[in-house]
Amino acid sequence: MTPATQMGSVLTAFGDRIETVLDSLLPASGSAERLYQAMRYALFGGGKYLRPYIVDASADIFEVPQVASLRTGAAVEMIHAYSLVHDDLPAMDDDDLRRGRATCHRAFDEATAILAGDALLTLAFQTLAAPETHSDASVRADLVASLADSAGGRGMVGGQMIDLESEHVQVGAAAIRDIMRLKTGALLTFSAMAGAILGQADARARESLRNFGSDLGLAFQMKDDLLDVEGDEESLGKRVAKDAEAGKATLVSLLGVEGARREARRMSDAALAHLDCFGTRADRLRAVADFVLARDH
Amino acid sequence: MTPATQMGSVLTAFGDRIETVLDSLLPASGSAERLYQAMRYALFGGGKYLRPYIVDASADIFEVPQVASLRTGAAVEMIHAYSLVHDDLPAMDDDDLRRGRATCHRAFDEATAILAGDALLTLAFQTLAAPETHSDASVRADLVASLADSAGGRGMVGGQMIDLESEHVQVGAAAIRDIMRLKTGALLTFSAMAGAILGQADARARESLRNFGSDLGLAFQMKDDLLDVEGDEESLGKRVAKDAEAGKATLVSLLGVEGARREARRMSDAALAHLDCFGTRADRLRAVADFVLARDH
Numbered sequence: 305m306t307p308a309t310q311m312g313s314v315l316t317a318f319g320d321r322i323e324t325v326l327d328s329l330l331p332a333s334g335s336a337e338r339l340y341q342a343m344r345y346a347l348f349g350g351g352k353y354l355r356p357y358i359v360d361a362s363a364d365i366f367e368v369p370q371v372a373s374l375r376t377g378a379a380v381e382m383i384h385a386y387s388l389v390h391d392d393l394p395a396m397d398d399d400d401l402r403r404g405r406a407t408c409h410r411a412f413d414e415a416t417a418i419l420a421g422d423a424l425l426t427l428a429f430q431t432l433a434a435p436e437t438h439s440d441a442s443v444r445a446d447l448v449a450s451l452a453d454s455a456g457g458r459g460m461v462g463g464q465m466i467d468l469e470s471e472h473v474q475v476g477a478a479a480i481r482d483i484m485r486l487k488t489g490a491l492l493t494f495s496a497m498a499g500a501i502l503g504q505a506d507a508r509a510r511e512s513l514r515n516f517g518s519d520l521g522l523a524f525q526m527k528d529d530l531l532d533v534e535g536d537e538e539s540l541g542k543r544v545a546k547d548a549e550a551g552k553a554t555l556v557s558l559l560g561v562e563g564a565r566r567e568a569r570r571m572s573d574a575a576l577a578h579l580d581c582f583g584t585r586a587d588r589l590r591a592v593a594d595f596v597l598a599r600d601h
Numbered sequence: 602m603t604p605a606t607q608m609g610s611v612l613t614a615f616g617d618r619i620e621t622v623l624d625s626l627l628p629a630s631g632s633a634e635r636l637y638q639a640m641r642y643a644l645f646g647g648g649k650y651l652r653p654y655i656v657d658a659s660a661d662i663f664e665v666p667q668v669a670s671l672r673t674g675a676a677v678e679m680i681h682a683y684s685l686v687h688d689d690l691p692a693m694d695d696d697d698l699r700r701g702r703a704t705c706h707r708a709f710d711e712a713t714a715i716l717a718g719d720a721l722l723t724l725a726f727q728t729l730a731a732p733e734t735h736s737d738a739s740v741r742a743d744l745v746a747s748l749a750d751s752a753g754g755r756g757m758v759g760g761q762m763i764d765l766e767s768e769h770v771q772v773g774a775a776a777i778r779d780i781m782r783l784k785t786g787a788l789l790t791f792s793a794m795a796g797a798i799l800g801q802a803d804a805r806a807r808e809s810l811r812n813f814g815s816d817l818g819l820a821f822q823m824k825d826d827l828l829d830v831e832g833d834e835e836s837l838g839k840r841v842a843k844d845a846e847a848g849k850a851t852l853v854s855l856l857g858v859e860g861a862r863r864e865a866r867r868m869s870d871a872a873l874a875h876l877d878c879f880g881t882r883a884d885r886l887r888a889v890a891d892f893v894l895a896r897d898h
Contacts, residue, residue, distance in 0.1 A: 452727030
């Protein structure tokens with residue numbers, strides 16, 4: 305098996321575990337039933353659960369109990385899912401297709417999609433703050449503050465804003481890297497760091513994982529841009545060539561396909577170097593970095 | 602002076618203090634400048650800051666340091682502001698006017714309004730989780746969990762969802778009360794309870810404040826519905842007769858104006874009764890209940 309197919313089956317097995325946790329955090333019934341249907345539609349849409357997996361692999365370094373890492377991973381996935389729902393809206397990227405299915409506002413309606421996103425975002429913080437996530441309240445408050453920092457106006461949401469503004473505007477490689485760092489990188493960085501927060505590790509370990517996540521995020525986004533150029537719609541489950549269509553500059557359009565491939569490899573290698581201090585305990589995270597480059601969707 | 606004008610000037614003075622805190626939490630600059638402009642536009646729009654005032658008045662009962670109550674109040678105001686921005690969107694209530702000014706998506710654009718709402722929602726939790734809000738991390742985690750519970754799918758967002766679904770559908774008084782309890786009541790309930798959380802008060806005090814907030818929320822919403830029928834657009838700063846236009850049943854349409862007035866008074870009296878156990882320390886909260894009924898906007 306190639307590293308990508310090997311990791312594929314690891315992620316599938318992990319997916320079952322994280323879905324059980326997500327399911328328990330999101331009972332289907334309730335008075336706002338349609339809202340919860342839309343939230344579940346957004347969450348259980350055949351995603352790879354890569355972010356929760358990174359949380360779990362990072363927590364493994366510090367032998368954190370799995371209930372803590374799975375709940376934290378579930379919260380990150382809620383943030384990821386909400387961001388996709390809102391980004392797909394007509395006023396934003398206006399996408400009809402996501403993971404091979406109708407986007408949330410297409411399957412339901414715009415108002416429901418906006419509210420489902422809002423409720424997922426809120427539930428993420430509720431999940432982290434609950435005593436079940438960690439016995440030490442300072443860890444829970446730290447998780448909330450760090451995730452909010454990564455997901456908010458100075459992180460993911462800020463990246464989406466700058467990205468929207470950059471359409472049909474001449475932007476250079478530095479600006480593109482800034483957008484990548486915020487829009488995709490911030491949440492991957494939190495995911496990598498989360499293990500150190502949960503494990504109450506020292507500042508050096510936390511910093512190493514932060515740097516790993518940050519470089520991995522760049523490699524991940526570059527691979528995404530490469531797949532947008534090279535991938536086919538069927539295996540990706542979403543529209544391709546979106547960037548060119550939107551007149552959006554990417555590192556692929558600036559560096560060419562070969563240049564972008566080299567750059568993605570370089571960032572992945574940089575990410576791996578930050579794991580040296582953890583020895584074999586970080587092998588699961590190393591496999592993630594390999595997978596990010598090798599994947600075809 | 603009438604209680605309403607007296608309270609009006611108290612709220613104006615308080616508004617200056619809460620705006621200073623909000624301003625410090627939302628520096629205008631940053632790479633996503635347009636996003637922060639929209640967030641500030643939504644926050645500093647001439648709101649009454651009633652929710653932060655309730656937090657502060659409730660915290661006063663337990664002699665909580667004001668930095669804690671103001672930061673907590675600021676977080677609640679961020680949630681309130683985000684909910685208005687998203688509710689005003691074309692896909693939701695489609696409003697052009699809010700507090701006498703263009704709504705956020707009208708002043709900016711839809712994508713910016715969606716993202717500004719998302720960023721405000723996220724910043725609310727970041728603010729509560731930060732060590733500056735309270736020295737005890739368990740209090741901060743409790744604030745996050747309680748606010749998320751009030752604001753999310755089983756609270757405010759759920760209420761908005763049910764409210765949207767109830768348009769052009771025959772609903773009874775019980776269903777309308779449920780919507781009011783969630784859509785408006787949940788955040789007012791958290792505001793009233795927040796003092797007990799910050800003051801680490803016993804379960805009885807917390808329950809009394811929860812009940813006060815819940816009944817106050819019903820009185821508040823009934824007054825809002827009465828103003829929608831009786832108020833004029835100029836002093837309200839928003840469209841009137843929206844409910845009738847949307848084919849939305851309210852307690853006013855079910856009970857008549859006089860019946861709704863009596864009901865609002867009854868709920869306000871019920872709210873006040875929950876404050877008896879606090880003696881004169883709850884006088885500021887009592888004034889809020891009087892103001893809610895007497896206000897003309």
